[in-house]
Amino acid sequence: MLLRAIVRLVTFVLLVLLAVSGLAIAIFSIGGSRTGDFNLPGLARLVHLGDLRDQVGELLHDLEGPGSVAGITALCGLAALALGLLLLVGALWPRRERLVILQRSEGGTLAARRRVLGRVAGALAEQTRGVTATKVKVRPGRQRGGRLAVRADHSRTQQPQDVRQRTQLALAPLTEAFGLRARITPRLGQQGRRVE
Amino acid sequence: MVSTQRSRLARVALEAATALPEVAAGVRGRQRVWATADAGEILEGVVATARPDARFDVELHLVAQWPFGSLFGLADQVRTRVRRAAGRVNLDGVLGSITVGFEDVDDRTSRDVGV
Numbered sequence: 229m230l231l232r233a234i235v236r237l238v239t240f241v242l243l244v245l246l247a248v249s250g251l252a253i254a255i256f257s258i259g260g261s262r263t264g265d266f267n268l269p270g271l272a273r274l275v276h277l278g279d280l281r282d283q284v285g286e287l288l289h290d291l292e293g294p295g296s297v298a299g300i301t302a303l304c305g306l307a308a309l310a311l312g313l314l315l316l317v318g319a320l321w322p323r324r325e326r327l328v329i330l331q332r333s334e335g336g337t338l339a340a341r342r343r344v345l346g347r348v349a350g351a352l353a354e355q356t357r358g359v360t361a362t363k364v365k366v367r368p369g370r371q372r373g374g375r376l377a378v379r380a381d382h383s384r385t386q387q388p389q390d391v392r393q394r395t396q397l398a399l400a401p402l403t404e405a406f407g408l409r410a411r412i413t414p415r416l417g418q419q420g421r422r423v424e
Numbered sequence: 425m426v427s428t429q430r431s432r433l434a435r436v437a438l439e440a441a442t443a444l445p446e447v448a449a450g451v452r453g454r455q456r457v458w459a460t461a462d463a464g465e466i467l468e469g470v471v472a473t474a475r476p477d478a479r480f481d482v483e484l485h486l487v488a489q490w491p492f493g494s495l496f497g498l499a500d501q502v503r504t505r506v507r508r509a510a511g512r513v514n515l516d517g518v519l520g521s522i523t524v525g526f527e528d529v530d531d532r533t534s535r536d537v538g539v
Contacts, residue, residue, distance in 0.1 A: 327525070330495065336481075336521040338499040344488055344526040348495060405496055 231318030238315060328368045330406040342366040349376050349402055349410075356394045358386035360417040373407035381417035388414035430472045430480050431462035433515045437482045437522070438470040440509035441502045446492040448530040451485050458485040469527075479520035482506065486524065490531040499524040 256271040265274065272278070290297040328345055331338040346364040353362040361381040368374040376399065382391040391414040403410045441447050450469015452459045460467045471483040484502065492498055503522045510516045 331499075334521065336503065336523040338496065338524050340495055340526040341528060344495070344529045347490060347529045347531070348492075351491070401494060405494070 231314060231321070232323075235315050235318035326368060328366065328374045328406075328408075329372045332372065342368065345374075345376070345402070345408075349378060349399060352398045352402060353378050353380055353395050353412075356380065356391065356398045358382045358391050359395060373409070376403065376408050376410040378410060378412045380412055380414050382414055383417055386414075425463045426461075427463040429515065429518060430474065431460055431467075432513070433480050433482065433510060433518060434460040434467055434470045434472040435462045436509045436513055436515060437472070437484060437506045438467050440505040441470075441484050441486060441524075444498070444501060444505065446489050446498050447502065448487040448489040451487055451527050453485060453527065458483070475520050477520075479518050481520040481523065483523045484525065485527050487528045487530050488526050490529050495526060499526075 252271060253268070256266065256268055258266075287297070287301070291301055326342055327339050328342065329337060329339050345366045349364045349366070350362045353359060353364065359380045359382055363379040365377040366374060367377070378395060378399065380391055380395045382388065392412045395412045395414075396410060399410050399412075402408060438450050442449060450458070450467070452468045458469055458471055460470050460472055469485045469487075471485075472480040473483070474480055484506075486502070488495075488498065502524050506522050507516060507519065510519045
């Protein structure tokens with residue numbers, strides 16, 4: 229998730245840079261061979277390409293000999309390689325389908341989106357004695373099934389472990405039938421919420 | 425107005441599924457690809473795919489209407505109705521597997537298709 233976000237950001241920044249560079253080259257190309265700064269050599273002078281060439285030349289010269297520069301450069305190279313590999317993983321790693329496959333047979337497949345399952349799970353959990361409100365998050369599995377994270381608010385008179393057990397039982401028709409794993413977190417309900 | 429065996433089967437399946445009170449409608453999805461053209465009409469939420477054995481697998485992408493009981497029970501009802509409806513129009517011989525996907529739930533207050 230984080231890698232994918234970084235890949236998106238890096239891609240966006242690189243594309244913007246590419247677009248700006250292309251635009252600058254296109255604009256300065258209009259100048260053709262006319263004298264002045266409004267041509268490609270002028271653009272090179274503007275972005276100090278000559279200085280950059282000298283600096284790179286110095287760096288390459290330092291790299292040839294032993295010393296700290298060579299070590300630091302090697303480390304930077306390795307870091308760049310690692311970063312590149314991470315970005316590749318972020319870009320190519322298959323995205324988790326937001327669909328929960330509930331049943332697959334020769335007759336067909338039964339699948340549901342997270343919202344549908346969350347709604348069903350919420351309705352089942354709210355039927356539990358002592359539960360005043362629920363919040364359900366569904367995380368699809370890579371192949372089949374998935375995980376339900378249920379936060380069950382309860383009243384002060386209820387014991388959290390009893391609420392957890394009862395909610396687990398209430399969710400059983402969904403979790404057992406479709407191979408879903410439920411994690412129930414009982415929480416003392418806020419003041420003013422529905423009282424069961 | 426072109427209507428083929430495949431598109432007719434898609435229509436029959438979608439109509440049978442959406443006739444259930446617990447099914448609000450079919451949806452085309454974010455990419456808008458879950459649809460089949462039949463007789464000049466776009467049927468949203470159904471895809472019929474040809475198989476090598478000359479049958480057609482039917483995929484239904486549905487919005488469930490809240491409240492409903494078991495998803496499994498609802499999917500079973502959908503499949504039974506589709507098979508019956510296909511039988512009534514002599515298309516049961518070409519009906520393959522029926523995939524049911526519940527893409528969203530309609531509670532009459534909000535809709536967020538393709539979550």
